[in-house]
Amino acid sequence: MSIQDDVKYVKSELSGDEKILESAFKLETLYKKYKLLIWGTVAALLLFFIGSTVMESMKESRLADANKAFLTLQKNPADASALETLKTKNPALFELFSFSEAVKKQDAAALKTLSASKNEVVADSSKYVAANLEKREADSKLYKEMAELEGAYLAIKAGDSAKAKEKLELIDARSPVAPLATLLKHATLKVK
CATH class of the missing domain: 1.25.40 (Serine Threonine Protein Phosphatase 5, Tetratricopeptide repeat)
Structure with a gap:
């Protein structure tokens, strides 16, 4: 019986090796068939991750420049270069700074300009303060x-x-x- 057991063992080993070899051939066939799709997907994923990293880095740089300009403007509100940097790098913060300065200076003309802002908070606040400066009724949500x-x-x-x-x-x-x-x-x- 031991010879029969050995023969069965050898057959099972050979059939196992055949299955592995068969799987390898199937895998190679699939690879050859879909090689462009596989490499295209890998390249697209790499480009996506590299692109998102670069975009995030650029965004952080832009925000850092805007924050630096804002801090400069807090010390010296008349600094034209910092004002321009803030306007280009972070328009929302520029509007908020402009609103703050217009309220400090009680500049009704600047507040009327800011009342057309896309930022609803700045627009509503500007309308309210401008109406108060002109001593007329205001219609405000905030x-x-x-x-x-x-x-x-x-x-x-x-x-x-x-x-x-x-x-x-x-x-x-x-x-x-x-x-x-x-x-x-x-x-x-x-x-x-």
Whole structure:
């Protein structure tokens, strides 16, 4: 029996080697058939990773330059080169800096320009501050209750207590400006 066992063992070993060899031939055939696709995919993946690394590096460099320009502008707001660098490297930060400077200088013309910004926060804030500087009512999403309060104050100054009451009723009792609204409501009583 040992010879039969040896023969079976040799046959199984040969069939195992045949299967490995057969698999290798199939793999070689697949490789030859799809060689361009395989290498194209590898090249595309390499280009993607290299490209994304380069783009990320360029973005970080641009932001570092913008931050350096912003820090320079905080020390010296009149620095024209830093202002231009900030404008080209980070337009959103440039708008925010311009808004800040316009508010400090109370520059209504600059605020009107900024009110056309694509950045909704800068645009809304600019409209609100410009209206306050011109002492007229403002329509603001961010400063809604403050705008209502100021509108009521302007109405009281104009002697229109009914309009002032309407505006003051729009302010929620849980709002931080509610105590001021209550004071102005009392002021409308005195206007009569």
